[in-house]
């Protein structure tokens with residue numbers, strides 16, 4: 646009898662509590678706004694994961710509207726000068742001054758909604774920067790892969806590409822960090838970072854030097870610059886971002902050579918040069934290279950050899966900057 650009462654009570658309660666999609670009682674939307682040069686990043690989190698997963702985003706006339714599955718309390722953790730946020734019912738309205746376009750990314754576990762709102766006009770000057778001296782340089786290091794994406798895993802030593810690239814990047818941060826104007830890593834821990842965010846970080850930190858670090862299956866150091874943009878590539882895409890690199894192709898080649906020469910003097914390992922048609926290279930307005938370290942099947946990675954690689958890349962960057 647007691648059980649039956651409990652069961653009836655449970656049924657009544659479940660009927661009273663509105664089921665999804667009417668939303669959950671006590672749902673919160675937590676908002677972080679950060680200003681960058683040319684755009685503002687709005688990060689939204691929630692204590693109710695499905696609020697972010699099922700959010701619908703629309704945009705018109707400097708207003709971005711986000712519809713959630715139900716009502717919520719808006720918590721502004723961090724506010725920016727260019728965003729005016731207000732909520733009504735189950736919608737969040739962001740009024741963004743001088744809005745030109747938005748890019749939206751949803752990230753899983755925990756669910757996050759990232760809205761980058763670009764201001765009009767966004768055209769950055771594409772004149773190659775003429776700077777000398779490492780102290781004037783912004784450097785972005787991109788440790789490849791990470792988190793659920795290990796990249797190449799060596800079958801004999803179990804060395805993961807994601808861990809190796811992070812170790813080298815952290816070494817560069819330590820070795821170069823205090824000598825350059827700014828050094829930024831696209832990831833600092835073993836976590837998944839979508840390529841879009843890496844590119845955006847590469848663009849928005851306004852680098853003079855961009856180095857993406859990977860491991861190859863070969864027994865050489867393979868250094869890549871962007872494949873030259875051809876007319877057919879121009880015609881095959883409406884995205885203009887790929888042209889950013891075109892003014893920096895010779896600078897990228899110089900950087901590749903400087904790092905390659907530094908590596909070859911420190912190791913008895915061949916250095917190969919090539920090009921890759923990948924967005925992480927051709928969307929960057931700076932000297933940009935992707936370096937693949939030798940396969941762990943052919944090269945012994947330990948504190949000493951990794952230290953030598955870090956120093957060689959550092960020297961290459963310094964000699965490039967001194968020119």
Ligand SMILES: [Zn+2]
Nearest residue numbers: 789796859860
């Ligand atoms: Zn890789």
